[in-house]
Structures are given as C-alpha cells and as structure tokens.
Amino acid sequence: MLLSMRFERRHIISMKDFTRDEMDYILDRAAKLEPLARGGRSDLLAGKILALLFYEPSTRTRMSFETAMLRLGGNVLNLGSKEATSIVKGETLADMIRVVSTYSDAIVQRHPSEGSALMAAEFSLVPIINGGDGAGHHPTQTLLDLYTIRKESHLDNLDIAIVGDLKYGRTVHSLTYALSLYGANITLVSPPQLKMPDQIKADLKARGARVSETENLEEILNNIDVLYMTRIQKERFPDPTEYKKVAGAYKITTGHLENVRDSMIIMHPLPRVYEIDGSVDTSSHARYFEQSFYGVPIRMALLTIVMGVEV
Amino acid sequence: MRAEKELRVRPIRNGTVIDRILAGQSMNVLKILRIKGAYSEVVTMAMNVPSKALGQKDIVKIENRELEEKELDKISLISPGATINIIRDFEVADKYQVELPEIVESMVKCINPNCISNTNEPVTSKFEVKKDPVQLRCIYCENIITESIAEHLL
Numbered sequence: 001m002l003l004s005m006r007f008e009r010r011h012i013i014s015m016k017d018f019t020r021d022e023m024d025y026i027l028d029r030a031a032k033l034e035p036l037a038r039g040g041r042s043d044l045l046a047g048k049i050l051a052l053l054f055y056e057p058s059t060r061t062r063m064s065f066e067t068a069m070l071r072l073g074g075n076v077l078n079l080g081s082k083e084a085t086s087i088v089k090g091e092t093l094a095d096m097i098r099v100v101s102t103y104s105d106a107i108v109q110r111h112p113s114e115g116s117a118l119m120a121a122e123f124s125l126v127p128i129i130n131g132g133d134g135a136g137h138h139p140t141q142t143l144l145d146l147y148t149i150r151k152e153s154h155l156d157n158l159d160i161a162i163v164g165d166l167k168y169g170r171t172v173h174s175l176t177y178a179l180s181l182y183g184a185n186i187t188l189v190s191p192p193q194l195k196m197p198d199q200i201k202a203d204l205k206a207r208g209a210r211v212s213e214t215e216n217l218e219e220i221l222n223n224i225d226v227l228y229m230t231r232i233q234k235e236r237f238p239d240p241t242e243y244k245k246v247a248g249a250y251k252i253t254t255g256h257l258e259n260v261r262d263s264m265i266i267m268h269p270l271p272r273v274y275e276i277d278g279s280v281d282t283s284s285h286a287r288y289f290e291q292s293f294y295g296v297p298i299r300m301a302l303l304t305i306v307m308g309v310e311v
Numbered sequence: 312m313r314a315e316k317e318l319r320v321r322p323i324r325n326g327t328v329i330d331r332i333l334a335g336q337s338m339n340v341l342k343i344l345r346i347k348g349a350y351s352e353v354v355t356m357a358m359n360v361p362s363k364a365l366g367q368k369d370i371v372k373i374e375n376r377e378l379e380e381k382e383l384d385k386i387s388l389i390s391p392g393a394t395i396n397i398i399r400d401f402e403v404a405d406k407y408q409v410e411l412p413e414i415v416e417s418m419v420k421c422i423n424p425n426c427i428s429n430t431n432e433p434v435t436s437k438f439e440v441k442k443d444p445v446q447l448r449c450i451y452c453e454n455i456i457t458e459s460i461a462e463h464l465l
Contacts, residue, residue: 094433115427115451119434134425136452199455 008308011121012129014137015174020181027147029301030294032311036071037296044309045074051104053079053096054131055087055111060270061131061140064295065108068303071296077104094123101125106306109133127306135170141269142174144298145228148291152265153225155182161220163189163250164230164275166196171269172230173200180209187220188213191246194236217250222259227252227285229268229275253277257285267291323353326374328396329386334359336390337369339461343385344373352376365392385418387411389461391445411440419447419456420463426452436465 003025018026036042050069054062069076077100079085087096093116100107101124109120110131117130117137132138149155160179166172166188176186176196186209188196195213204211214220221227232250237243251274252266268276268288280286304311332340337356341347346354355372362368377397378386386393387409397405417435421428428436428451438447438456447456456463 090431092432093427111427112425113427113430114423114425114453115449116432118451119427119432122434133427134452 007305009127010306011117011124011127012139012302012306013117013121014130015139015142015178016137018139018178023143023146023178023181026143026298026301026305027150029305029311030143030147030297031151033300033304034294034297037068037293037300041071041073043073044304044311045069045072045307048074048106048303048307048309049077049104050074050303051077051079051100051107053100053107053109053111055079055093055109056132058110058131060292060295061108061110061138064292065129065131065299065303067296068299072300072303074105074303093120097123097128098125106303129302129306132170135168137174138170139174140295140299140302141171142178143302144291144295145171145175145267145269146178147294147298148265148267148287149226151294152287152290153263155179155184158182158184158226159187159224160184160226160228161187161189161217161224162228162230163217164232165194165236166190166230167194168233168236169230172196172228175228176200176204176209176211177207180204180207183208183210185210186212187224189215189217189220189250191215191232191249194232194246217252218256221256222261225261225264227260227264227266229266229272231268231271231273231275247274251275251277252280254279254283257283260285321355322401323355323372323374323398324401326352326372326376326398327378328398329371329373329378330368330394330396331362331365331390332369332371332386332393333390334365334367334369336461337371339389339464340369340371340386340393342461343382343389343464344371344376344378346373381418383409384412384415385464388415388419388440388445388447388464391442411442411445413440414438414450415440415447418465419460420465421449421452421454422456422463423449423452423454426454428452 066076097120106127108129108131112134114134114136117133121128234243264285265287266285353374357370359367391411393409396403416437421436428434437450
C-alpha cells in the first residue's frame with residue numbers, strides 16, 4: 001500500500017503509532033511545503049475546514065496550525081474561550097467531538113486529560129490531530145523536532161543530549177521514542193528527582209537507542225551534535241532554594257559554548273524561562289526560533305496528509 | 312494431597328470450587344464474587360493450604376453457584392493460575408484453569424486520576440494485559456498497574 005493511502009483520514013495520536021518510513025514520509029512532505037510556509041500561498045486545502053479545540057492554553061501549536069491552514073488556502077474554526085462555549089454547561093468532550101466533526105474536515109485538539117485524543121478519535125467522523133493530551137503525547141512537536149534535527153543537523157548517527165525535566169516532560173518522551181527508531185545516541189541530563197522513568201529507558205534501549213545518563217551538563221557538552229534543552233518547572237520542587245540550585249545548574253550561557261562542536265545546535269520547545277541565556281540567541285548554535293517556525297511546514301504536511309491531498 | 316483432603320471439610324453437591332488461588336488472595340476472590348456477610352449460600356474458604364506446586368494456596372468453595380465470564384477474568388488478574396472445578400451432584404463436571412484475557416474492559420479503574428477514563432466522558436476503562444507477572448497497561452493514558460491489582464478492581 002502506498003504510504004499516502006495509509007495516512008488518509010488517519011488520526012495522529014501518538015508517535016508510537018509511526019514507523020520510521022512514515023516519519024520520513026512526513027518530513028519529506030514538510031520539506032516540499034517549506035517554501036509555502038515561508039510566505040507562499042496555495043490552494044491545496046481550499047474549501048477545507050480545520051477545527052481547533054483547545055481546552056488548554058497554547059500559543060505555538062495553535063497559531064502554527066492556523067498559519068499552516070491559511071497558507072494552504074483553507075479555513076479554521078476556533079473554539080474560542082471556554083466561557084463562550086457549551087463546555088461551561090458541562091458538555092462532554094465526546095459530544096463536542098461528535099458535533100464539531102460534522103462541521104470540519106479535521107480537528108486539532110488539546111485537552112488536559114491523558115488519553116483524551118484517543119477517546120476523541122473513537123467519537124470523531126474526521127481525523128483527530130493530538131495537540132497535547134495532558135502529560136501524554138504531543139506528536140506534532142516531536143515531528144517538528146525531528147524536522148529541525150534533520151534540516152539543521154542530521155538524524156543518522158546522531159549524538160544528542162536532552163536536558164531538564166525528563167520525568168514529566170511529554171515532549172521529551174515522544175522525542176526520545178522517535179529518535180530510538182533512528183538509532184540515536186541519547187544522553188539524558190537531569191537532576192536526580194527529574195530523571196527519565198526506568199520503564200521508558202528500557203523501552204528505548206529495546207528499540208535500538210543507545211542511552212546514557214548524567215547529572216552533569218558540562219561533562220557532555222563538547223561531544224554532541226544537538227543540545228535539546230527543556231524547561232524545569234518550579235512547581236516540581238517543594239523547596240524554592242532547591243529549585244534555584246537546579247535551575248542554575250542547567251542554564252546555558254555563551255561561556256559553555258567555547259569548546260563545543262562547530263556544527264552543534266541548541267534546540268528548545270519553548271517557552272524558555274531561565275534555561276538559555278539571552279546572549280546565546282545570537283550564537284551560530286541557536287536554532288530554537290527556527291525550530292518553532294518548522295512547526296508550520298510540519299503541520300502543513302500533516303494537514304495535507306490526513307485530508308488526503310497530494311502535494 | 313492428604314492435607315488438602317483433610318481441609319475440604321465437606322464435599323459440595325452443586326457449585327464451584329476455586330482451587331490453586333494464590334495464597335492470600337481468597338478474600339479478594341470473595342470480593343470479586345461480591346460475597347459478603349448477607350450471602351445466603353454455604354461458602355467455605357481455606358487460606359495458606361500446603362501445596363506441592365505452589366508451596367501454599369487458598370481455596371474457595373461456593374455452593375449452588377457457577378461463575379460468570381467476567382468474574383473468571385477478574386480472578387485471572389489476581390491469581391492467574393487458579394483452577395475452576397464445576398461440581399454437579401458431588402462430581403467434578405468440568406475443570407479448567409482461568410485464562411488471562413488480552414484486553415480487560417470495565418473491570419479495573421485506572422490508577423491515573425488524570426486519565427480520560429476517570430472523567431465523566433462516556434468511555435469505560437480498557438487495559439492491555441501482559442503475563443508473567445500480570446501487568447495492565449491503560450489503553451488511554453498508558454499507565455501500568457503491576458501491584459495490588461485487586462485494589463483497583465471495579
């Protein structure tokens with residue numbers, strides 16, 4: 001079966017549903033569409049409607065989906081604020097999906113409960129794209145991360161360090177899973193209380209990734225191709241002084257970059273708080289704003305794929 | 312075998328003998344079968360009975376009752392090696408081991424309070440079952456239950 005046929009009308013719920021071939025197919029499609037994402041205009045999705053159901057705040061995910069749809073000539077329907085909808089009347093997500101899926105050609109959803117996207121898929125007449133389900137999955141973030149790595153570095157024989165909250169961070173779990181299919185050499189850098197759960201590590205090794213762990217960021221900085229920083233959330237620490245200590249230990253400044261590989265790139269899913277000093281923004285290693293932009297071609301690719309439009 | 316015979320105080324005429332229950336799980340078996348103080352039939356329970364194969368085991372005998380599939384599935388989750396003996400007129404009419412299902416639906420509550428199956432949405436809990444040891448993986452949120460499964464039975 002053609003890959004494109006496997007995707008048509010398919011839900012995008014978790015990276016675990018994808019083979020490496022399928023991921024490559026999406027990344028190739030995104031590369032084709034990138035010129036349009038940079039300001040072009042197309043009618044590929046003319047007459048199509050994308051519904052955005054965001055039950056939780058979102059800036060980049062929501063706006064980049066809107067941009068992707070508008071650049072491809074389609075239209076978007078926004079749920080708007082919760083107060084203005086029937087959610088305040090106690091309407092279930094299932095009912096909302098049953099209704100909205102009759103108004104649209106695909107739905108992007110962000111909802112605070114884990115498993116909500118999978119449940120939505122059970123009730124929807126149109127493809128559901130998971131824009132984040134609580135601490136669960138966020139597959140479009142992972143795909144844009146992969147796209148950034150492929151474009152700005154390389155996916156094969158990759159040495160990557162992932163830094164920060166590796167215990168609760170949903171983006172990190174999906175990303176490491178996807179990288180394991182490329183046989184990446186992954187170094188996990190975190191304070192002891194935010195280490196990646198053992199079960200996920202075992203899973204990654206079983207899938208072919210090489211995984212090591214350290215608490216010391218400086219120790220590995222000079223031997224990696226990609227430094228993937230994440231935010232450490234204050235609320236994970238009962239003691240504020242402990243938080244400050246940890247946040248300080250995982251902060252990147254230009255001083256750290258003196259002996260890194262020339263081609264090393266720094267990524268961050270944003271928003272950042274203290275993890276990357278502003279002075280790093282102008283260094284040749286910073287790629288987090290490009291990464292954020294790559295969300296547009298990736299989401300364009302996904303929208304054309306699930307809506308069954310050839311590019 | 313002799314020790315077993317001595318403990319089987321009285322053979323039952325009709326009903327079910329659940330044998331080879333993991334030692335310590337017989338109270339949970341009674342819970343699954345919703346057998347409480349007001350239950351009217353004769354129920355015999357033996358705990359920590361010496362067993363060649365298991366070291367120790369529990370046994371539950373219930374008169375005038377044959378178990379439903381859902382009850383058998385629940386028992387398999389807490390004691391996968393349990394055997395069921397259907398007794399009719401003092402004879403063993405049927406004997407089999409409980410079988411772990413591949414998927415259990417509406418039987419176990421997910422341990423993750425933030426799972427969609429623990430909300431007012433019209434979905435029931437659903438788990439994939441792994442064997443040796445029994446592991447339940449929530450289809451929705453992927454949380455895994457490995458210990459004290461009995462505490463999460465619905």
